[in-house]
Amino acid sequence: MGGSSSIWFKQIKEYRKHFNLILVDLPGHGGNHAGLKDETDRSFEQIANKVIALLDYHGIRDAHFVGISLGTMVIQFIQHLSPDRVKSMVLGGSVERIHPPLILFVRLVEGVKYFIPYMWIYRLVAWILMPREHHVEARKTFIREAVKLGQREFFCWYRILHQEVNQFFARKKPVHTTPAIYIMGSEDYMFLPNIKKRYKKIMNARLHILPKSGHVCNIEKEKEFNEISISFIHSQSGFSEKHIEAING
Template sequence: MLHYKTYLKSPNHEWIVFVHGAGGSSSIWYKQIREFKREFNILLLDLRGHGRSKSKRLLFRSYSFQNISEDVLEVMDHLDISRAHFVGISLGTILIQTIAEMEPSRVRSMTLGGAVMKLNLRSRLLIRLGNAVKAFVPFMWLYRLFAWVIMPNKHHEHSRSLFIREAKKLCQKEFKRWFTLTMRINPFLKDMREREAPVPTLYIMGKEDYMFLPAIQMMIGRKKYSSLLVLKNCGHVCNVDQPDRFNSEVLDFIRKHCSVTVSVS
């Protein structure tokens, strides 16, 4: 099972499940925990191969977005969490949407930060380059390059450093498994863009998320259950670049979709 950590407000409070992106870990949510645990039960996860989720049983499972999403549901089942709000960043948003398609009754709402819904030409070229050299180039060189391309501005430096630091905990073999998964991502995302789970969804994107924001802006008008919020002076990792605004907006959104009135103490 994935490594996880919980913050329990009470059995009567609703759950929020936080899902990080590729190369990260549950530690990227450190600017959210204090605010969110005041009103909700919190579940933090390390995806397989990330953080402290390094068991051999996990690593020998096949790698697909569906299988990795099932890892998350396995933890929820273990904790008797029948339904939850989900908050994700980057590739974690793909897993959340996959869960919503697989088991929509488990998802009260989705907050998709720095959502990846289409790979543009630059990102496709980067993935092809990485695939061509991954056998003989240290994966941290590739990861640093990707981090600089995705988060290029000076005020993205903290987000870059955080993700590079967490990625160092991955081994080369594990990086290759996740990288192979990204090679199949565009057909998967195309199908996902054409469907929409009947779940309240907030896309929250940085205005400086040059690689992924345009695709969200193009598709949002076709979505019935979704809305888009764009944060100024913010890049791809919006929960780190603009934590106060991120926390405020996401909490407001989740409160609107709670089945019971939220109490704060």
Template sequence: MLHYRTYEISPTTPWVTFIHGAGGSSSVWYKQIREFRKQHNVLLIDLRGHGQSAGGMWKKGDTFMDISKEVIEVLDEVGIKDTHVIGMSLGTIVAQTMADNFPERVNSLILGGAIIRFDIRTKLLLLGGRVVKRFVPYMLLYKLFAYIIMPRKQHEESRMAFVNEAKKVYQKEFIKWFSLTKLINPYLTRLQASTTAIPTLFLMGEEDYLFIPPIEEVVRKNKGFEFVKIEKSGHVCNIDQPEMFNKLAIDYIAKIEQRKAAIQLG
């Protein structure tokens, strides 16, 4: 089972589950834990091969569905019936996959630095990475990607946080995660069509130039999705601007909880 940590206030308090991106770990949420645990039960998970979760869990043909099932196993272990899910970067794909396949377990999605489609620049970057991934040390590749995605001086803290966490991931694990990006565009297109019933908030740094345009297009087509750009922030907006990220996410969860309560009262 995946490694996890919990901070529980009471059985009736809403749960919030945090899912990090590839190369990170649950420690990347260090600027969220204190604020969220004041009003929420918190579940922090290390995805396979990251943080304190075991590596070598991959089987031939594993997909984001298999990864999302591992998160559901943790929810079952802890006894969490349903939860709000906050994902970051590639973790947003795991979160969306959970919402698609286990909608009764997901109260809302808050997707930071969300990945919902790769544009031509990103596809070329990933294609180059796939060509050399078995020959180039993965940390060199990861650092290059980190600088391309988070190039500015004000992104330095978030960039270094992910690079430092990525050092703990073995090359074979990195290659397996990297391989999941091969068929991601058609998969994500289907996800966006199937998760419209789940309340969804996209939180994007205004300087997240690779991933904002697809979000803007999807939000125009799906009026139920909400989208906020966070100023002076890049891809990892929960680290670049934690106070704004926390406020927006907590306010959104409160709104969804109020809506749930109103429906229950009928």
């Protein structure tokens, strides 16, 4: 929440050697100036439908989806609503349960939100999620992008996160046939424990943990993230390495 398509700057160069790319800015994020604050229906289902409409606009029947943090939730809502559109899912720093201490914190914040600048709150949350010295680049990147979000939009997203995420994953059956890989940082202590338990119950799901990496693992460990995600997507596309080399050559 608060990031943008620009956080993929360490993936784009490598990804475009292999894939056609669409980078999506969610409502209110990055270059998307139409935010949740402008919508009457503020829900993850509505956001997922906007992404599906974008695919339709470009004539794309189905796609491989790659997401980080908030993006992984949107991907799984898309998979829930229209599983035939999702060839595979790369879920980096996946969020499938809001940790109780974080819920308590945001409830406290709700009571003082009109008296404290939201960027103070965002910086504190970013530090809670990414506290270590080697998380600095990822933390600063998200804080820099979050400035563009604005306070009203920030709290619109906060509300749907608070209201929907735990309920959705509690209801959602973990069994589905869409191939998925979770790429998590070993220091993503807020979300990794739940993913370790959950992925084993999901058909066609695997987990890869990147050592000495926090929540935003695509920035902290870009080489490993790129290699793992590219290999996984190709494994779901039926391409051999020789075929890939021929295309690139």
